[in-house]
Amino acid sequence: MKLLARYNRVTLVTSVVMMLVTGIIYYYAINLILIDDIDKDLEVEENEIFEYVAKNNQLPQVFESNDQQISFWAAAPGSVKRSYIDTVYKKSEVRRRHRRRHEEYESGRALISSISAGGKYYRIAIVKSTVETEDLLKIIFGITIGVILLLLLALFTANRLLLNRLWQPFHNLLKELRSFSISDNKTIPQPDTNIDEFKELNQAVAAMSSKVKKDYKELKTFTENASHELLTPIAVINSKLDSLLQTEDFSQQQSKLLNDLYTSVSRLTRLNQSLLLLVKIENRLVDGDEEIDLKPIIEELLAQFEEIFNDKDLKVSFTGIDKKLKANRYLVDVLLNNLLSNAIRHNIIGGQIVIGLTAEKLTIRNTGDDAPLQSDLLFKRFQKSSSSEGSGLGLTIAQQICENLGFSLNYRFSNGFHTFTMTF
Secondary structure, three states: OOHHHHHHHHHHHHHHHHHHHHHHHHHHHHHHHHHHHHHHHHHHHHHHHHHHHHHHOOOOOOOEOOOEEEEEEEOOOOOOOOEEEEEEEEEEEEEOOOOEEEEEEEEEEEEEEEEEEOOEEEEEEEEEEOHHHHHHHHHHHHHHHHHHHHHHHHHHHHHHHHHHHHOHHHHHHHHHHHOOOOOOOOOOOOOOOOOHHHHHHHHHHHHHHHHHHHHHHHHHHHHHHHHHHHHHHHHHHHHHHHHHHHHOOOOHHHHHHHHHHHHHHHHHHHHHHHHHHHHHHHOOOOOOOEEEEHHHHHHHHHHHOHHHHHHOOOEEEEEEOOOEEEEOHHHHHHHHHHHHHHHHHOOOOOOEEEEEEOOOEEEEEEOOOOOOOOOOOOOOOOOOOOOOOOOOOHHHHHHHHHHHHOOEEEEEEEOOEEEEEEEO
16 A cells, blocks of 8 residues: 555544544534523523513413413422423414414423412423524534535645655655666766655665665676686696696596596686676676577577487477577577576486477476476576586576566476576
C-alpha cells in the first residue's frame, strides 16, 4: 500500500470517527438546549396560572391552541409531584370535506404541576408540541452532516493534491536511484526542494553513492591491476613447465606432480583471463558492434565441440531459424561458449543437450543432476559445485554480457532438464 493511500485512509477514518462522535454530542447538546427552552415556556405558563388563581381564587378556562394545551383534574391533596415529562400532544382539527373532527398525536413536552383553587386540589398538565423543535433539530443535524461531508471531501482533495506535491522530491530521487549504476561516471542529481528532511535525504544519498563509486573503482582497479600483474609470471611458469616437460626424463611420481602443477597453472591462467574479461565487460571496454547471425555461429560452435560430445557420448540436437542481431562478435562467442561449456561440464555420460533458437529467445537444455540448481546463487561470482573444474565465472560473464546486450538470462529446472533461456 502506498504511503499516500495509507495516510489518507488513516486521516479519513480518524476524521469520520471524530466527526461522528462530535456530531452525536452536538445533536444531544442542541436537543438539551431546545428542551430547556420549552421547559422555560412551560414554566411561564405555570406562573401565569398561579397568578390567575391567586387573583381570582378559581381556575382559568381550559386553554388549547395548535401547539399548547392546558388541562385540570381534581386530585387528592398532595398526590401530585411537580415534574417535566416527554409525552404526546393530541392535536384535533375539523376537516371541512367530511365535517368531522380528526385527531392526531405527535410528540410533546409536559409540565405536571398542582394548585388549590376554591378549596379544591387540582392536577395541572401543561403540554406543548415539540414537532417544530424536532424539525428544527433535523434541519440543524442535516446541515451539520452536509458540512462534515464537505469538510471530508475538502480534506481528501487537499491531502491528495498537497501530499503529491510535497512528496515529489522523494519520487524524483527514487527515479534517479532506479537509474543509478555503480559503473558509470554520472552522479545522482539532487532534486530541488525546500523541505529539510528531503534535503538531508538527498545529501545522505549523494554521500553514499560517492563512497560506493569510490570503493567500487578502487576494487576494480585493484582487480584489473592484479590480473595484469599475474599475466607475466603465469606465462613464465607455463613456458618453463613446457620446457621442463620436454627436456627431462621423470619418474612416474615426478610426472604426476608436474602434471598436477601444470593443471593448476592452466586453471590459474583461465581464472585470470576470466577476471580480466569480466572487468572489460562490466566497464563496456569491448566495443565494435556488427550485424551477426546467431544460427551459423551456434552451428560452428557445435562443430568445434563435436569431439567433446563424442567423449561424453552426448546426444546434441539443434533447431533454429536465422536470427540476426547487432552485437560484438567476440562477446557473443564468449556468451555461447560459456553456456554450451556449462551444459557439457554439468552433464552426464550419455546425456542430452537440446538447443532451440527462435526470433524471441535461445534455449539450451541439458540433462545432469536430478535436483534443480540454486537460481539465486547461480549467476554470482565463484559460485560452483565442488566437482566443477571451472573458474566459477562462466555464468557470471554470460549474464553480464546479456545485460550489456539488453537481453535477459534465466534458469529453470523441469522434467529432468536444466534450461537456460536467453530472451532477446
